[in-house]
Amino acid sequence: MNATRRRQLFERLRSANPEPRTELEYSTPFELLVAVILSAQATDKGVNLATRRLFPVANTPQAIHDLGVDGLAGYVRTIGLYPGKTRNIIATCRLLLEQHAGEVPHDRESLEALPGVGRKTANVILNCAFGEPTMPVDTHIFRVANRTGLAPGRTVREVEEGLLARVPQEFRQHAHHWLLLHGRYVCTARRPACPGCLIADLCEYPDKTRAEAATPAKATQRAAPRATPQGAPRRRRA
Ligand code: SF4
Numbered sequence: 001m002n003a004t005r006r007r008q009l010f011e012r013l014r015s016a017n018p019e020p021r022t023e024l025e026y027s028t029p030f031e032l033l034v035a036v037i038l039s040a041q042a043t044d045k046g047v048n049l050a051t052r053r054l055f056p057v058a059n060t061p062q063a064i065h066d067l068g069v070d071g072l073a074g075y076v077r078t079i080g081l082y083p084g085k086t087r088n089i090i091a092t093c094r095l096l097l098e099q100h101a102g103e104v105p106h107d108r109e110s111l112e113a114l115p116g117v118g119r120k121t122a123n124v125i126l127n128c129a130f131g132e133p134t135m136p137v138d139t140h141i142f143r144v145a146n147r148t149g150l151a152p153g154r155t156v157r158e159v160e161e162g163l164l165a166r167v168p169q170e171f172r173q174h175a176h177h178w179l180l181l182h183g184r185y186v187c188t189a190r191r192p193a194c195p196g197c198l199i200a201d202l203c204e205y206p207d208k209t210r211a212e213a214a215t216p217a218k219a220t221q222r223a224a225p226r227a228t229p230q231g232a233p234r235r236r237r238a
Contacts (some may be wrong), residue, residue, distance in 0.1 A: 001149040003168075005202045009150065010171035012198050013178035020177035022128055025051060029104040029129035030096075031059050036124050037089055037116040042079045050076045061102045065093035088116030106130050120156070123176075133172035135163045140183025141176055147187060149204030150179075 001009070023044040026032040031051070038047045054075040058064045064072060073086045092114045096102055104125065105111055111122035123136035137145070137160045145151040151162030167175045186193050194200050194208035 001166075001202065001204055003166075006150060006166055007168055009148070009199050009202050010168065010175065010178065012202075013182065014171065014174070016198060017178065017181065020174050020181060022124070022177065024048065027055075028059065029125065030061060031055055032129050033092070033104050033114075033117070033121075033125055034059075034064070034089055036121045037092070038076060038079050038082075038085055040085070040116075040121075041081060046079055050079055061093040061096040065090060065097060085116060091115040092117065104129065119160075123160075127173070127176065131173070133169075134176075135160050135167070135172075136176050137163070138180060139189075140187075141179045143189060144179045144183040144187050147192070147203065147205040148199065 022032075024032065024035040024039060025048045026035050034054075035047050035051055038050065054064075054072075057075070058067055058072075067075075067090075069086050069090050072089060073082060076082045076086060079085065095114055096104065100110065106126075108119075108122050108126065111117050111125055112119065117125075120136045120138065123134040126132040127134045127136065135141075137156045141163075142153075142156055142159050145159045145163060146153065151159050151166050153159035153162050163175065163179075164172075171178075182199075186197055192205075192209050194203075194205075195211040197203065200208065
């Protein structure tokens, strides 16, 4: 996809959703860190249901550490892979308390040293909590980047580097949210809603869904619910 089309693609996604946000609910960088660790191979909706019970009771490293593995598990056992995630969160809380004065560190190396935190999670924290124009690549973004021709790659890292090199600077901060939401709600894995897709004429995917076979798009780009701007407190959804 050439530079002109890349710009058009992001201009359209931005027009449809000027302030995209993560669908995970949080009000501090630490809450976001816990939510992202819990969200691996789980839905944001499922994580939100659990953290709505957890955070009013414990939303600091000390408070969650004090719950212990069994206490924390009581709040998150509805989430897939919760035993390992619970152990990682408690170990992360201990490291935050011992090495970072209870604060979420603002650098990639320290973040990736936390149990349960890999490159993608670190990218999410750096982008959403600290406003850095990082490019977390999940399964949706990987699919959209490859199908559209925006940043083809065989590995997540290749796609991440392709996006960082090709997304125009002015769209860098929100690019991953736009692509993630587009992949989650429009360019879905099994039957992309190409006939209703707002970037269909720019997309280079050769196997676009035809109109008669497509499931109508729920929306060309669903606006994400409001979430935390740069870690600032926000209201949770009812
Ligand atoms: S046209 Fe189809 S394949 Fe291309 S981005 Fe839109 S939904 Fe995805």
